[in-house]
Amino acid sequence: MPSLIALKAFDALVRQGNVGRAAQELHVTHGAISHQVKKLESELGTALIERGIKGVRLTPAGRQLSQKLSNAFEQLRDIHLILPSSQPASELRIACAPALLARITPLLRRFQRNYQEMTLHLLPISSDLRLADLVISFGDIHLEGQRFAALSDIHYFPVCSPRLLNAKEHLRKPRDLMHQVLLHEDDGSDWNRYFLAAGVQGLQVRQNVFLPDAYQTIRAAVASGGITISDHILAGEELAQGHLVRLFDVEFPAPHPYFLIIPFHGQQSLAREFADWVLHELDSIPNLETSLKI
Incomplete structure (x- = not known):
């Protein structure tokens, strides 16, 4: 029987259409995918991939094997349906x-x-x-x-504690953010998108604080620790209760x-x-x- 690891690599390559995405799916390197496909060809004694062309093109043997593998792996994925589950239905x-x-x-x-x-x-x-x-x-x-x-259809916008509005630094337009602490739950991409939408690209702010996730940035904003980017779902409860307010009239669509x-x-x-x-x-x-x- 051919190596199961090699069969999985070949199946992933065919489904994903290129080595990079196949490697990403199986959490291995590009070279590992290529090595396993060559190993499978050696074990079967026939070429499965037509090389020297862009993309993945299968030989007749490769197409036949791919069809059989697709059916076999689908049955394996559904094997839990015929086995008793250790997890209660409720x-x-x-x-x-x-x-x-x-x-x-x-x-x-x-x-x-x-x-x-x-x-x-x-x-x-x-x-x-x-x-x-x-x-x-x-x-x-x-x-x-x-x-x-x-x-x-989610859109992002800045939010902060109402207490920041009463501070000495005015918050009336996006350029006023230069005097503020900005809270980030990513690498800064969301604020960069906002600055682009507001027409203030390259704005230098007083301080940047990076936190593990959006929940932490919302909690920090409620505590007056700075201004974060959020939306009406994640910050909806805090906005409704008045713990946060939305700043300005500029927003941008969520990237995902x-x-x-x-x-x-x-x-x-x-x-x-x-x-x-x-x-x-x-x-x-x-x-x-x-x-x-x-």
Whole structure:
């Protein structure tokens, strides 16, 4: 029997269309993919890939093998359907980005009323995703499963504590940010996009503070630790309660939608029910008009 590792490398190469994406899917180097495909060709005694051309083009033998592998791996992925599950049918594990996790948690009361028999485990996105029945991530991630983009019309804008508005440094236009502390949950890309949208590229600010995630930047902004970029979903509760205010009238579209991913393993039907529920709840959150119009 040919090497299973080599078969998986060949299957990934065919599905992804190039060595780079195949290597990314399997978390190996480019050279490892090429080595495994050559090893498979040696074991089978026939060429599978036509070399010297752009992209991946299969030989007749390669096409035949690819079709059989696709069916075989699909059956292997579904093997959990014929095996008894050690996880109770009423138990659901959801991995979620921290800021959205904090936003979803207060909404769970209505879900619990309708699914009183269900046990929920809310996990951080940094946990082992192989244990999750549903993954909610900002932007796509490498995880096999059914996926769909959601909340793709989100726009970002600066938010801060009302106390900062009463400080001696005025906050009336985007250029006034030069006197402020800016909070980042990424490498600075979001603020760069905002400066571009506001027409103040290259603005030098008083200080930059980088935090692990959007949840931490929102908490720091509420504590008057600086100004962060957020949206009406992640900061919606704080905006509604007056703990944060939206600055200026400039916004820009979020660079990625949220992705809801239901892995091939686990409680797929229950995960889809929870996904439908959480999307309905988030879609019903009003886009609060709390801007300071300049």
